[in-house]
Amino acid sequence: MSGYLLTHLKQLEAESIHIIREVAAEFENPVMLYSIGKDSSVMVRLAMKAFHPGPLPFPLLHIDTGWKFRDMITFRDAFCREHGLRLIVHTNDAPEARALHPVTAGSKTWTDVMKTQALLQALTAGGFDAAFGGARRDEEKSRAKERVYSFRDRFHQWDPKNQRPELWNLYNGRINKGESIRVFPLSNWTELDVWQYVHLEHIPVVPLYFAAPRPVVERDGNLIMVDDQRLPLDPGEQPQSRVVRFRTLGCYPFSGAVESSATTLPAIIQEMLLARTSERQGRMIDYDEAGSMEQKKKEGYF
């Protein structure tokens, strides 16, 4: 700390803690979206730092589609137990949702029903007026313009033309009854920043990020892991054991693996830095149509 200089990670950390505290101070009933991924893990750590030595003054919320990797659920439960975190798990169990199968429904319908609608159900049921999300601006072009506080109307809708200007670190948290905000404390972090922070702070992450032999099938150039018996196999399709890992985690039928030998954090970071494709490429939901992320956000997706 010589010369009173903060490294960029320490500065990002301080800015994120400021945002998290501000929401806790100004909102009546916040909740933190917890997706079990590396970004969520960093966000939860920042929240723990913000309120140390006290506990988090809000619960975590996981939207479980029922098709997450088994390792994710195991990790989630152990992590929350270890840190005494309050966790709400919500799954859309409306009859039409239960009738859906991710593979036959396709990623667009699946995301809409099991993620977007499920999220809105959980937010409404909990009466939450602020929801933290781990999205970063560097993930996708339309995210670059997202505010730290993203204002939603009574129907959880996002209007890109009607967002409030955000100056200095003076966040405007004034809302009317029934309205809410989404808050993105990691807005200014990049993928590298997140990984490096995980590394420096020894933050535990789901083992799926590390390379290991896993049973996969290759579909349209994507390596899909056969995480359980529910994944329908085409005639003649035979899972093969390949050494793979995941750059992003979601519902396993939609999460493409990459072949890799990276078994340590530095090796993952090295691979990421040398990679020439962005992390969202393995996430199939972005490929539905041009500007798709924007459309999903308008409908209430995180």
Place this chain on the structure above:
Amino acid sequence: MLPESALIATDIDAYLAQHERKELVRFLTCGSVDDGKSTLIGRLLYDTHAIYDDQLAAVRRDSERRGSTGGDLDLSLLTDGLKAEREQGITIDVAYRYFSTARRKFIIADTPGHEQYTRNMATGASTCDVAIILVDARNGVARQTRRHSFIASLLGIRHVIVAINKMDLVEYSEEVFDRITEAYGQFAVKLEFTDLRFIPVSALHGDNVVQPSPRMAWYRGETLLHYLDTVHVSSDRNLIDFRFPVQYVNRPHLDFRGFAGTIASGVVRPGDEVVALPSGARSRVRTVVTWEGEQPEAFAPMAVTLTLADEIDVSRGDMLVRPENLPRVDRNLDAMVVWMADDALRPGRQYWIKHAASLVTGTVASLRYRIDVNSLQRQDAAALQMNEVGRCLLTLSRPVAFDAYRQNRATGAFILIDRMSNVTVGAGMIVDRVNAPGFLRDNWDDDTFAAMQAQRSSQVTSAERAGRFGHAPLTVLLTGLPGSGKTTIAYALERRLFEMGRAVTVLDGREMRTTISKGLGFTAAERSENLRRAIDVARFMNEAGLICICAFVAPSAAVRERARQAVASERFVEIHLSAPLDTCRAREETGSYARADTGELLDFPGVSAPYDVPAAPALSLDTASLTVDECVERIVTVLADKLDPPGLVRT
């Protein structure tokens, strides 16, 4: 590949150790629509290898589809995000981009050049250390160049790079570069940049952006990226004045009570004596708590939790500071405001004001002037429209602790929030305290008139003057609603007294407003100040031996009482001109009542503000039933005793 690719590939641990020490620098890019801003950012990202192959492939596809660059890679497409904007070919909001070099991580605030989007530029600039102002070499310093430069200066950016772009289209001419540099330099002397550089670039071809240009050998300066990589921004931080806005009181159990917040400026250590503002309660810092453990010291902009040695009352919105280094604590703010909403800023309206961790209501007491952002000229204005900048006086519902924005961005900035829509409608920057006008403070108590008179070395006494004129001096206050006949009666009274051989003059409210009180508004505080100034003038006239007839609405009984005390009772006569409100309305010729009814004039006595009827005036005249002459005669009668006090020696 990244410039550090060799290290990444061969020694990732060494790379991580290096990356861990990077400094964060935020910069803003601003330019007019066709100055090539998006291309410049695209060029920076592309040349620093911050673009992935799949993103690049998408841009290549789009470039071909649009054909705007004749099949070449259109780098501007890397940064245009929202669909509608992409289709219009312009950026219409602030977008943030990220890249890093071996030394630094950069955050780019990409703000639009469109005329109507001043607000977005102010938003982007609010967090930046450095601004890159783009100038099209073919057009030189344009109207918008001046506008962008002014806003960057207003928002406190000290480091500015003027990137003279499209040098390829002026044959890389040194003469063109020199001409623009000189023109900009002349304009920029009015601004507050401490570090101004000029770099000739071609974003399209990459000249002097990341790589030095072989086509401009005459330019011996550094490249844009080299400047960004080395500009010294850490000394811009204020590490002198400790300011800690309490953001969150952390009380997990009875044994721990911590004050969580981000250090706005300065340094703090355990044992430091602190004062909580605005209460003034004192204590000492016991511990500086973080997740990593207790710290021997912490500094801006760290987010920490402080515990204090004593159980003093501190809550969110309070500020902890050092007793020997205090900010100003006041309900009144003098600030530059950038207006950001369709609905104009109008004096008199109430807003939420968010400043540091406080949220208070406040009124814009007056709009002193508007600044033409192109010419930097000050203009009178009744309202601030969207994208306009003006100097305002605000009165808050309770005091806050603040510094001038120039000294302290974190404690000198605030936002205005509309109370109905909850939208952020304005951004304010508090003006230097030494230049702050004192007139919103209550100056009545700080009356120096008598002390100044005592120091005068005049060799003429008051008694001698009274002897010469044949009467004692007097201040006659005619108070009443607008339209009650104050000015008419004042001048008729002046004529009558003059004909009686008295030395007399009139001081009219309207004259004060257009001269000595120019710029003052009409809130209760400002009316009070206006009368205080008038009373000072009247006292000078009294000292000169004159009778001064003051025609003022003077709606507040308390303020009139202060006027009486300031002048001294024996020299002061209060006369109330009363008439029914309807008569006043009918008589008032300038249309003020109608404007007050519609809300255009605020704080208007009799309509939207109270008028305290004097309880014990020397005389109360119903000007609806009495003629002007009758009023004058009655006043003359009342004044007679005071004008000819016993013991007056005529000379």
